[in-house]
Amino acid sequence: xxxxxxxxxxxxxxxxxxxxxxxxxxxxxxxxxxxxxxxxxxxxxxxxxxxxxxxxxxxxxxxxxxxxxxxxxxxxxxxxxxxxxxxxxxxxxxxxxxxxxxxxxxxxxxxxxxxxxxxxxxxxxxxxxxxxxxxxxxxxxxxxxxxxxxxxxxxxxxxxxxxxxxxxxxxxxxxx
Amino acid sequence: xxxxxxxxxxxxxxxxxxxxxxxxxxxxxxxxxxxxxxxxxxxxxxxxxxxxxxxxxxxxxxxxxxxxxxxxxxxxxxxxxxxxxxxxxxxxxxxxxxxxxxxxxxxxxxxxxxxxxxxxxxxxxxxxxxxxxxxxxxxxxxxxxxxxxxxxxxxxxxxxxxxxxxxxxxxxxxxxxxxxxxxxxxxxxxxxxxxxxxxxxxxxxxxxxx
Numbered sequence: 001x002x003x004x005x006x007x008x009x010x011x012x013x014x015x016x017x018x019x020x021x022x023x024x025x026x027x028x029x030x031x032x033x034x035x036x037x038x039x040x041x042x043x044x045x046x047x048x049x050x051x052x053x054x055x056x057x058x059x060x061x062x063x064x065x066x067x068x069x070x071x072x073x074x075x076x077x078x079x080x081x082x083x084x085x086x087x088x089x090x091x092x093x094x095x096x097x098x099x100x101x102x103x104x105x106x107x108x109x110x111x112x113x114x115x116x117x118x119x120x121x122x123x124x125x126x127x128x129x130x131x132x133x134x135x136x137x138x139x140x141x142x143x144x145x146x147x148x149x150x151x152x153x154x155x156x157x158x159x160x161x162x163x164x165x166x167x168x169x170x171x172x173x174x175x176x
Numbered sequence: 177x178x179x180x181x182x183x184x185x186x187x188x189x190x191x192x193x194x195x196x197x198x199x200x201x202x203x204x205x206x207x208x209x210x211x212x213x214x215x216x217x218x219x220x221x222x223x224x225x226x227x228x229x230x231x232x233x234x235x236x237x238x239x240x241x242x243x244x245x246x247x248x249x250x251x252x253x254x255x256x257x258x259x260x261x262x263x264x265x266x267x268x269x270x271x272x273x274x275x276x277x278x279x280x281x282x283x284x285x286x287x288x289x290x291x292x293x294x295x296x297x298x299x300x301x302x303x304x305x306x307x308x309x310x311x312x313x314x315x316x317x318x319x320x321x322x323x324x325x326x327x328x329x330x331x332x333x334x335x336x337x338x339x340x341x342x343x344x345x346x347x348x349x350x351x352x353x354x355x356x357x358x359x360x361x362x363x364x365x366x367x368x369x370x371x372x373x374x375x376x377x378x379x380x381x382x383x384x385x386x
Binding site for chain 1: 205207307
C-alpha cells in the first residue's frame with residue numbers, strides 16, 4: 001500500500017513538473033490574473049490527483065489536464081473574472097530582458113493576444129502554449145478541425161494586423 | 177517552410193517572415209512562471225491518514241498556496257510566529273482582501289474539514305474568502321471575515337503553539353494570537369481584541385476527526 005501510494009505521488013510529481021508551467025501560462029492568458037491563474041492550476045492538479053487513475057497514458061496527460069483546467073475555468077471563474085485589459089497587470093518582471101526593439105514587438109503582441117476574442121485566443125494558446133495539434137484542439141473545443149484552422153488563421157491575421165498598424169520595428173516593410 | 181524556400185526568393189521571404197512572426201509569438205506567450213509553482217503543487221498531495229477533500233469542492237473555493245514552499249520546512253527568515261504573521265500577511269493579505277470571488281458556507285466548511293476543523297455559524301457565516309496557506313509548521317488556512325469593523329484576517333495554524341492573546345502591530349494594523357483547542361490562529365485587522373472570543377470559541381476540532 002505504501003509503495004502504491006509512493007508511486008502515485010511520484011507520478012503526480014512528474015506530471016506537475018512536466019506540465020505545471022505551461023498550464024499556468026495558459027491559465028494566465030485565460031483568466032488574466034496571476035493569483036487566479038495559480039488558483040486555477042492548483043484546483044486542476046487537485047482534481048488530477050483525485051482522478052489520477054483515470055489517466056491511462058501519461059502521454060495524454062497534457063490534453064487531460066487542459067480539459068480539467070478549462071472545465072474549472074468555465075465552472076468557477078468565467079462569470080466572475082473581468083476582461084483583461086492591462087497586460088502589465090498580468091506579466092511578472094522577467095530576469096532576462098530582450099533588446100528594446102524585440103521587447104516592444106513582444107509587448108505589443110502580448111497586448112494584442114490579450115485583446116483577441118476568446119474564440120480566436122483560446123485555440124491559438126492551445127496550439128502555441130500547450131502544443132496541441134489541430135485535431136486535439138478540435139476535440140477540446142468540440143468544433144471541427146477546419147473551424148480550428150480557420151480560427152488559428154484569423155487569430156494570426158489579427159495579430160499581424162495589429163503589429164503592422166503600430167509600425168513595429170522589423171515589420172516596416174509589411175512583410176508579416 | 178523548406179518547400180516554400182525552394183520555390184523562389186519571394187516565397188523564401190514570405191517563409192522567413194512567417195518564421196519571424198512565429199518566433200515572436202512563441203516569445204510573447206511565454207510569460208514567466210512563479211518559481212514556487214511546481215513545489216506548491218506537490219503540497220496538494222495528501223499525506224498519511226489526512227482526510228482528503230470532500231467531493232463537493234466548487235466555485236469560490238480558493239486553493240492557492242502562498243509563495244513560500246511548505247514541504248515540511250519552516251521558511252527561512254521566520255524566527256518566530258510573529259515574524260511569520262507579518263511576512264505572510266504582507267505577502268497574501270492585501271491580495272486576499274481584494275478578491276472578488278467569495279466563498280459560500282458549504283465550501284468553507286469543506287476546506288476547514290480537510291484540516292479536521294469545524295467552525296460555529298457565527299464565524300463561518302461571515303467568511304468572505306478562504307484558502308490554504310503556508311504556516312510555520314506546514315499548511316494552514318487563511319480566511320477573510322466580513323465583520324462590523326471591516327475585513328478581518330484569520331490565519332489558522334494547525335500545529336503552531338502561540339502565547340494566547342499576544343499582540344503585535346505592523347503597517348497600521350493590529351494582530352493577536354489565539355491559542356485554540358487544536359493549533360492556533362492569528363487575527364489581523366482592526367479592533368482585533370473584540371474578536372478574540374469569536375475566533376477562540378468558534379474554531380474547534382471536527383467531531384469524529386482524526
